[in-house]
Amino acid sequence: MIYLDNAATTRHKPKSVLKAVENELKNSANPGRSGHNCSLKSSERIYNARKVLGDLFHIENIEDIILTPNATYALNFGIKGILSEGDHVITTSMEHNSVLRPLHALSGISVTRVKADCYGFVEPAWIEAEIKPETKLIVVNHSSNVTGSIQDICTIGQIAKRHGILFMVDASQSAGVLPIDVNEFQIDLLGFPGHKGLYGPQGTGGLYIRPGLNLKTIIEGGTGSESSLLNNPDFLPDKLESGTLNTPGFYGLSKGVEYVLKEGVSNILSYEHFLLDLMKETLYNMEQVTVYGPVDSKRQTGTLSINLNGMDSGVAANILNDDYHIAVRSGFHCAYPAHETIGTEKTGTVRVSVSAFTKEKEVKKFLEAIHKMSKTKI
């Protein structure tokens, strides 16, 4: 199988990740609950996961990193934890449902969705133009899961800071692929998954919360601390981490992050850009193929959306799977407004997404398949 669906989850993980998960599963204990050596060892592994995430995102106080089951939980915790009735939020048309749906679900808030251009970019000035006195939060998807378009979060962060507005970044497609410095980018809340560009297992993610921000709890329960109190503790990470953590997952994630740190985010990005350019060189010259998103690969992460003219995107994906054993994702990618933005709200797209483990020959096989399919009448 040629796996080109890394935007959904990275299939190929470093061996160290697999070993770590297996090791922890064979030596399971609940971190932060008991006092025996098994539990303490597990707690050290969780600590190390926070530490390396802190190294990656330049987070000094690692207790400000809340570990979550995935980015969706992280974004929900952030959005629902910080907003109150009467607040106004600015977001973009390139967001994933993990931002759009919690915003939609919250009653009593107003949301402005700034429309991106046809390449998927939002000018920071367009966001600034929507700021009102009651604007509490700006939430931006660092990189689109549909087109790979990278937003200028550095400038948007500066705008947010200047206006005293909180800035939340959805790093689902950018963690491990684009450099992220929470201080340099003035990020107040950063949500990320562990199982995509950080090469950890599914069931891992996290939310960074800037020191001093007070979020409401969404889930209350056992934290292994202050057990006699009925309220969750008021300190992080315990306040927002109720219940048993996915310790095998986070031990694995720590190894994934170590891999990313060792390889270098910029090197991983360069390689993904190389693969993107390889694809685009050919696809742009195929008459029957429409390529969406940025023209300059340097303005996107390793994700590309295409359509074969006259062929349903779902049919195309099925043919790629059945006849060519190539895994891609078709449809609307949990980001319908992004498809409205690029004009594919009726068709969806075939989304191809690479990782640090994608081979050049795999991309070439994909291009051969697309070439053959483009000659086929359906």
Place this chain on the structure above:
Amino acid sequence: MNYYIAVFSSITLANKLKKHFQYDGSFMALMHAPTSIPMNGCAYCLRFREEKLNDVMEAANRFDIPIKAIYREMPNHAYQEYRIS
């Protein structure tokens, strides 16, 4: 040999300070705080020798790791609170 325990609200903070001393070559035992110590229920502590007491307080201060309380181990598993000034 006298031992002390420094109690933290969260295992994350306890681990943070323990790591600092590990880099230093000093081993500190991380353990569940005794339930006789009034900490609203569960807590974790670092156990160390008396001669490390000033180092512990100084490191906690330097790295902004709040210590909830410090206790001196007494005979018969009793604990006497040490006032942090």
